[in-house]
Amino acid sequence: MYNFGCSQYKLQSNPPRNFGVVMYNSFDLLDISGSVEPLFLLSSQQRLNLSLIAETLEPVHMRPAPGESYTAGSHFQLSINPTHTFADPPPDIDVLFVPGGGGERFGDNSAAVDFVRRTYPKVRYLITVCTGAGVAAQAGVLDGKRATTNKWAWKDVVSNGNNVQWTSPARWVVDGNIWTASGVVSGIDVIFEFMETFYGEEIVRLIQNATEHKRTYDPCDDPFAAWNKVPPSGDCRLTPYLHHE
Amino acid sequence: MYNFGCSQYKLQSNPPRNFGVVMYNSFDLLDISGSVEPLFLLSSQQRLNLSLIAETLEPVHMRPAPGESYTAGSHFQLSINPTHTFADPPPDIDVLFVPGGGGERFGDNSAAVDFVRRTYPKVRYLITVCTGAGVAAQAGVLDGKRATTNKWAWKDVVSNGNNVQWTSPARWVVDGNIWTASGVVSGIDVIFEFMETFYGEEIVRLIQNATEHKRTYDPCDDPFAAWNKVPPSGDCRLTPYLHHE
Numbered sequence: 001m002y003n004f005g006c007s008q009y010k011l012q013s014n015p016p017r018n019f020g021v022v023m024y025n026s027f028d029l030l031d032i033s034g035s036v037e038p039l040f041l042l043s044s045q046q047r048l049n050l051s052l053i054a055e056t057l058e059p060v061h062m063r064p065a066p067g068e069s070y071t072a073g074s075h076f077q078l079s080i081n082p083t084h085t086f087a088d089p090p091p092d093i094d095v096l097f098v099p100g101g102g103g104e105r106f107g108d109n110s111a112a113v114d115f116v117r118r119t120y121p122k123v124r125y126l127i128t129v130c131t132g133a134g135v136a137a138q139a140g141v142l143d144g145k146r147a148t149t150n151k152w153a154w155k156d157v158v159s160n161g162n163n164v165q166w167t168s169p170a171r172w173v174v175d176g177n178i179w180t181a182s183g184v185v186s187g188i189d190v191i192f193e194f195m196e197t198f199y200g201e202e203i204v205r206l207i208q209n210a211t212e213h214k215r216t217y218d219p220c221d222d223p224f225a226a227w228n229k230v231p232p233s234g235d236c237r238l239t240p241y242l243h244h245e
Numbered sequence: 246m247y248n249f250g251c252s253q254y255k256l257q258s259n260p261p262r263n264f265g266v267v268m269y270n271s272f273d274l275l276d277i278s279g280s281v282e283p284l285f286l287l288s289s290q291q292r293l294n295l296s297l298i299a300e301t302l303e304p305v306h307m308r309p310a311p312g313e314s315y316t317a318g319s320h321f322q323l324s325i326n327p328t329h330t331f332a333d334p335p336p337d338i339d340v341l342f343v344p345g346g347g348g349e350r351f352g353d354n355s356a357a358v359d360f361v362r363r364t365y366p367k368v369r370y371l372i373t374v375c376t377g378a379g380v381a382a383q384a385g386v387l388d389g390k391r392a393t394t395n396k397w398a399w400k401d402v403v404s405n406g407n408n409v410q411w412t413s414p415a416r417w418v419v420d421g422n423i424w425t426a427s428g429v430v431s432g433i434d435v436i437f438e439f440m441e442t443f444y445g446e447e448i449v450r451l452i453q454n455a456t457e458h459k460r461t462y463d464p465c466d467d468p469f470a471a472w473n474k475v476p477p478s479g480d481c482r483l484t485p486y487l488h489h490e
Contacts, residue, residue: 030275030282030456036323037275037429040307043319050321059326062285074288076295078281079326081304152455171457183457184282185433210397211275212416212428212469216459224457 015198016094016124017047022135023054023082024112026065026103031129032080034187035097038195041207046199051090054082055111065102086115096123100131100149100184105156113138127179127194129187136180137161146175146235150183151228167234169225171216174238183224189216260443261339261369262292267380268299268327269357271310271348276374277325279432280342283440286452291444296335299327300356310347331360341368345376345394345429350401358383372424372439374432381425382406391420391480395428396473412479414470416461419483428469434461 019039021032039048054060059079084090096119103109117139120126128136133149136142137160148170149157158166167173172181172190181190192215196204208215220236264284266277284293299305304324329335341364348354362384365371373381378394381387382405393415394402403411412418417426417435426435437460441449453460465481 028282029278029285033274033278036307037273040274040321043317043321044309044313045317047318048321049319050323052323062281064289068289072288072290073292074294076285076288076293078295078297081324081326150455150457152457183455185456185458188430209469209472210395210428211430212395212397212467213430214459214461214468222457223459224454227454 015046018049018051018090018092018094019097020051020053020084020090020093020095021097021099022112022116023052023060023080024101024103024107024109025061025063026068026107027060027062027099027101028130028184029062029078030184031099031101031132031187032097034129034185035127035191038188038191038207038211041210042195042199042203045203051084051093052080052082053084053086053089053115055086057082057085062101065106067106068102086111089115089119093119093123095125095127096120098126098128098132098135100129100134104131104134105153109135109138116141125177125179127181127190129181129190130184131157133157133180134160136178137164142178142180145178146173147178147180148173148182148236149180151222151224151230152183154228154230165234167236168230168232169222170219170234170236171222172219173234173236174219182222186216188213260291263294263296263335263337263339264342265296265298265329265335265338265340265368266342266344267357267361268297268305268325269346269348269352269354270306270308271313271352272305272307272344272346273375273429274307274323275429276344276346276377276432279374279430280372280436283433283436283452283456286455287440287444287448290448296329296338297325297327298329298331298334298360300331302327302330307346310351312351313347331356334360334364338364338368340370340372341365343371343373343377343380345374345379349376349379350398354380354383361386370422370424372426372435374426374435375429376402378402378425379405381423382409387423387425390423391418392423392425393418393427393481394425396467396469396475397428399473399475410479412481413475413477414467415464415479415481416467417464418479418481419464427467431461433458
């Protein structure tokens with residue numbers, strides 16, 4: 001299925017290979033899958049490795065976070081199995097990926113925050129989706145950087161980082177080696193931009209075609225900032241990417 | 246996080262409550278999560294239940310299917326834990342959801358196909374995403390119906406159902422109680438349409454806002470049919486929904 005048949009495409013000389021996803025309970029499933037799925041399709045053409053890293057090897061649940069109102073009597077959850085623990089992660093993560101979810105705001109995320117704090121200096125890139133920026137902000141790694149997050153959860157998330165240059169409107173923001181996406185589905189646009197940057201336009205066009213994703217190409221195209229009455233701040237425009245070789 | 250604060254909204258008198266997802270190895274993660282995540286957000290307001298149904302209770306893997314070319318030396322997989330087996334499913338599924346994935350075309354899907362064949366008559370709605378339509382077609386439940394699927398995988402999938410009115414262009418198609426989405430990301434548009442039909446516009450607007458999804462509202466808006474040179478066939482327009490009470 002995933003033999004895209006493209007004979008050649010532009011490729012950075014030393015593209016990222018090893019992706020690590022920070023897992024914590026009450027994560028948002030689509031925050032993870034929006035990036036993992038396009039990378040999975042890419043992994044048939046490029047040597048890519050995926051690690052799912054959590055506090056323990058027990059299944060990690062998408063479910064209502066402690067303190068969330070969940071009064072409708074639903075039983076709606078799903079669990080994913082980690083491959084590594086925060087105490088024993090893979091040694092060679094190129095890209096650390098931090099999803100959002102209710103657990104970011106209502107759960108005990110201290111283990112995930114600590115892991116991001118001590119791991120960020122060793123990785124080449126950090127990508128956050130949605131309220132995952134709140135985890136990165138608590139870890140202090142966004143200090144002094146431009147970053148964005150979910151506009152609906154804006155006030156809660158930005159309170160995690162007083163020294164962050166929170167940027168709105170913005171569908172995503174790149175500052176140095178940190179890529180921050182806005183709400184859930186914007187993460188799909190970000191991973192396409194990321195893949196195009198490092199693996200070239202041709203393969204990304206094929207993956208876009210296979211997933212039928214109508215990409216947003218302009219990082220400033222963010223109707224949800226106005227919908228959520230988030231005041232303009234910062235500069236959403238892309239700057240030249242830093243390539244950490 | 247998920248208290249949307251909407252006091253009331255239009256609601257069908259007997260909306261679907263119980264969602265069952267058919268799981269099989271080499272599924273596409275985003276096919277599942279594109280629907281599961283918006284429904285999860287809805288589940289804080291509406292009583293909704295989720296079952297993940299597979300041949301056994303062992304973890305089900307997103308990974309290259311047998312026979313797929315996967316020569317890049319990658320190690321890129323993820324596993325989800327089922328809650329029920331095909332032999333012992335929940336008795337009261339309102340909505341049966343069938344995702345796609347490489348396993349649809351290269352794996353042994355006979356258990357999933359059999360389950361869809363015998364379960365469809367008992368459910369109120371069937372939703373397929375991407376090549377999930379191929380599983381439904383093999384089960385025979387699309388015979389005589391209009392349906393669509395991933396345009397990139399079009400030829401392979403339509404060969405599974407000679408008596409299906411395969412429809413292109415179409416981002417999605419509704420015929421009777423069967424909703425079929427096109428490629429992966431179109432499933433997000435379909436679940437929003439489905440939620441709006443049964444749970445009302447107000448809550449769906451809030452969930453769209455929280456997920457920052459730029460919806461496609463027109464089921465005929467399908468640029469990927471032309472991209473993939475799929476000849477026009479059938480009628481993509483929506484017909485009045487059948488409400489199975």
